[in-house]
Amino acid sequence: MAHLNSLAQPSAAALLAWYDRHRRDLPWREHSGACADPYRIWLSEIMLQQTTVAAAKPYFRAFTQRWPTVADLAAAPLDDILAAWAGLGYYARARNLHACARTVAADHGGRFPDTEEDLRALPGIGPYTAAAIAAIAFGRPAAAVDGNVERVIARLFAIDDPLPKAKAAIRDATAAMVPSERPGDFAQAMMDLGATICTPKRPACTLCPWLGSCQGEAAGVAERLPVKPAKAERPVRRAIAFWAQHEDGRILLARRPEHGLLGGMAALWATPLTADTAPNVALDFAPIEAEWRRLPGEIEHVFTHFRLRLFVFATRGTTAAAPLGSRWATEQELEKAGLPTVMRKAVAHVRERQEGRPVRRRRRIRNG
Numbered sequence: 001m002a003h004l005n006s007l008a009q010p011s012a013a014a015l016l017a018w019y020d021r022h023r024r025d026l027p028w029r030e031h032s033g034a035c036a037d038p039y040r041i042w043l044s045e046i047m048l049q050q051t052t053v054a055a056a057k058p059y060f061r062a063f064t065q066r067w068p069t070v071a072d073l074a075a076a077p078l079d080d081i082l083a084a085w086a087g088l089g090y091y092a093r094a095r096n097l098h099a100c101a102r103t104v105a106a107d108h109g110g111r112f113p114d115t116e117e118d119l120r121a122l123p124g125i126g127p128y129t130a131a132a133i134a135a136i137a138f139g140r141p142a143a144a145v146d147g148n149v150e151r152v153i154a155r156l157f158a159i160d161d162p163l164p165k166a167k168a169a170i171r172d173a174t175a176a177m178v179p180s181e182r183p184g185d186f187a188q189a190m191m192d193l194g195a196t197i198c199t200p201k202r203p204a205c206t207l208c209p210w211l212g213s214c215q216g217e218a219a220g221v222a223e224r225l226p227v228k229p230a231k232a233e234r235p236v237r238r239a240i241a242f243w244a245q246h247e248d249g250r251i252l253l254a255r256r257p258e259h260g261l262l263g264g265m266a267a268l269w270a271t272p273l274t275a276d277t278a279p280n281v282a283l284d285f286a287p288i289e290a291e292w293r294r295l296p297g298e299i300e301h302v303f304t305h306f307r308l309r310l311f312v313f314a315t316r317g318t319t320a321a322a323p324l325g326s327r328w329a330t331e332q333e334l335e336k337a338g339l340p341t342v343m344r345k346a347v348a349h350v351r352e353r354q355e356g357r358p359v360r361r362r363r364r365i366r367n368g
C-alpha cells in the first residue's frame with residue numbers, strides 16, 4: 001500500500017491512454033477522438049438510465065433502425081414508442097423521449113442544442129445527460145457525473161462524506177479533471193472505468209490506470225466508498241389484474257391512464273397499482289360480470305418506490321362487451337401491444353396456471 005503523500009496526481013492523459021486500449025465497443029460509440037451523433041448519444045443515455053448496457057443494446061438497435069433520426073422519432077405516434085420501449089421499464093422515459101424529440105424537431109430545427117444549459121431545458125434531460133451529450137457529441141468540457149463516476153472519484157480522492165452530501169465535492173473534483181482536449185472520450189473513459197475496473201465490489205485496482213494516484217486504494221478503503229445512506233425498506237402494495245377471455249378467444253386489453261405509473265401503456269385490466277388492494281375485494285373492481293377465478297400464486301414485481309404483490313383473477317368464455325377504456329384483442333394483438341414487464345409476468349402467470357377455484361358471481365361493472 002503506497003503512502004498517501006507519495007501518490008502521483010491522477011491525470012486525464014493516463015485515463016485516456018487506458019481508454020484507447022480498453023474502450024468498450026458500444027453501438028452508439030464513434031471511434032476515439034470523434035464526436036458522435038447527438039441523437040444516438042441522447043437515445044443511449046436515456047436508455048441507460050436505470051438499465052444495464054446489455055439490456056439497452058437491442059433496444060438501441062431497434063430504435064435507430066426504425067427511427068434513424070430525431071425527426072423520425074418526433075413524427076412517430078407515442079403508442080408506437082411506448083410499445084417499442086416495453087420491457088425496458090421506467091416508462092416516463094419513453095414519454096419524455098417523445099416529448100424531447102418533438103421539441104428538438106419543432107423548436108430547434110431538428111438539431112440538438114450544443115450547450116449543457118440548452119440541453120437541460122429539454123424534456124427528460126437532467127444535469128448528467130446534458131453534460132454527457134455536450135461532452136460526447138459536441139466536444140464541450142462538461143463534467144458528466146453518474147453513479148459510476150461518483151464511485152471512481154469518491155475512491156480516487158477518498159471522499160468519505162456520505163451521499164448525497166458528497167455530491168458537490170465529487171462534482172467539483174470531476175470538473176477539475178476534465179481535459180480541454182477529448183472531453184467526450186474522457187467522459188466515456190470514466191464510464192468504462194467505473195463499469196469494468198472500478199466496480200462496486202472488488203475493484204480490479206491492479207488493472208487501473210490510476211492505481212498509483214488513488215487515495216482510496218492507498219488507504220485501503222476503496223471498496224467502502226462512496227458511503228451510501230441506508231436504504232429505506234420499500235413498502236409493499238397489493239393489486240389485482242384481471243384476465244378475461246372472450247368465447248371467441250380474444251383477451252380483454254386495457255390502456256393505463258395517461259399519467260402516473262405505466263401511463264398510457266397497454267395492460268391487463270387492474271386495480272390501481274399504487275393503492276393497496278386486498279384480493280378479497282377484487283371483484284369490486286372486475287371489469288365485466290363473469291365467473292371469476294383466482295389463480296393460485298402471485299407475482300412479485302419491484303418498482304422504484306414499492307414492491308408489488310399482484311394477484312390474478314381469470315374468466316373464460318364471456319360474451320360481454322369490453323368496458324370503456326379497454327377492447328377485446330387477439331393473441332397476436334396482445335403479443336404486439338408492448339405490455340410492460342409486470343403485465344407480461346401476469347400473462348405468463350395465467351398461461352402457467354389457468355385453472356383455479358371458482359368464486360362468486362358479481363354484477364358490478366367498472367371502468368376505472
Ligand code: SF4
Pocket residue numbers: 152155156197198199203204205206208209210211214215216217222
Ligand atoms: S485504483 Fe482501484 S479504487 Fe482507485 S480508481 Fe482505480 S479501480 Fe478505483
